[in-house]
Amino acid sequence: MQQISKLQANMIAVLFMVSIAIKHPPVPMILAARQDAWMGYIVAGIVVLLPLWLMDAVQRRFPAVPLIEAMLSRRPWIGRGVLLLYGVVFFFTIAHDIRFLVSLVNIYLLPATPLVVLASTAVFTACWFVKSGIVVIARASIVLCPMFVIMVFFLPALLSGQARLEFLSPVLERPLGVAEASIYAFGHFAELMLMPLLFAQRIFRLPDILPGIAVGIAVTTIMILGELVLFGPDLSTMFWDPPYELIRQLRVTDFLDRLDMPIAAAWMPMVLLKIGITLYFLCQVASVMVPSVNAKSAAAPIGVFALVCAIWFFDSAVQLGESTESRPLWFGAFAFLVPLVLFALLRPKRSPRSAP
DSSP: OOOOOHHHHHHHHHHHHHTTTTTSTHHHHHHHHGGGTHHHHHHHHHHTHHHHHHHHHHHHTSTTSBHHHHHHHHOHHHHHHHHHHHHHHHHHHHHHHHHHHHHHHHHHTOTTSOHHHHHHHHHHHHHHHHHHOHHHHHHHHHHHHHHHHHHHHTHHHHHTTTOOGGGGOSTTSOHHHHHHHHHHHHHHHGGGGHHHHHSBTTTOOHHHHHHHHHHHHHHHHHHHHHHHHHHHHHHHTTOSSHHHHHHTTOOSBTTBOOTHHHHHHHHHHHHHHHHHHHHHHHHHHHHHHSTTSOTTTTHHHHHHHHHHHHHHHOSSHHHHHHHHHHHHHHHHHHHHHHHHHHHHHOOOOOOOOOOO
């Protein structure tokens, strides 16, 4: 059977940490911590290691099977309850991601195209990813994620002439604001909790994906630092999508001043991959909750339902940003409580002692 490599697992971690987390959290983070908002991503990246460590500890007890199978074999009712909770949370996530991607494309690129057409294209692509399998999605992440990461790492050099470092001082003016900013960032980084449920312990080992987590923290921190040194705390919070406004300022020469298109072209497939992985997980949950349902066949119905809910849940693009403030509440609950419950209850069966 084809397996997912450590590099692919790291790229999936980067995918979940970067694709949406660079978009919505910066505005509430800057409102909370002002010029110290960049510290929020670093703190959140460290905090998310705790629930991941708990899940890794549980998985080490069942090294041969994914955590889903371990939960269902040892505690069927608890396993189904946890899967249902994860399914509800990540269904809201996929609806949010579809609506955000569609809104961004509609506002900046294709304003005359109906939202339903754009959303249908995104869902069709996600369904194709699900039918291709998780291995194909992981291979696609190897191709798409490094391109965007490399572009972001070149941002400091491209923005050096326009940066104003005085926007970053004084340092640690609002320590409590940094804590609040890290909560907003954690609401997105907590999506990494999906990985232990998808992959067996031989694929998901916390030490093995630490490089991917470090890259995710670096990319998100570079992006928000760029927004702060270029626009300042006051102007940054006035934008609906600060990262897009940031890359629009990039200029190499007088003849090469539209670098926003290549960077956006590298970012959008990452969001589609993230939607595809989330849809793949929801299909797995559906097949577990209703054994007669085939996971791949469920991709289209669940995808269409997510499309409808994406337009139903969010009336406008403004509501997408507002959801960032409530996101840490429900993501924090399942990111900490569920791993603690599993750590306490999920244990392998004891082998019977041999008679003397």
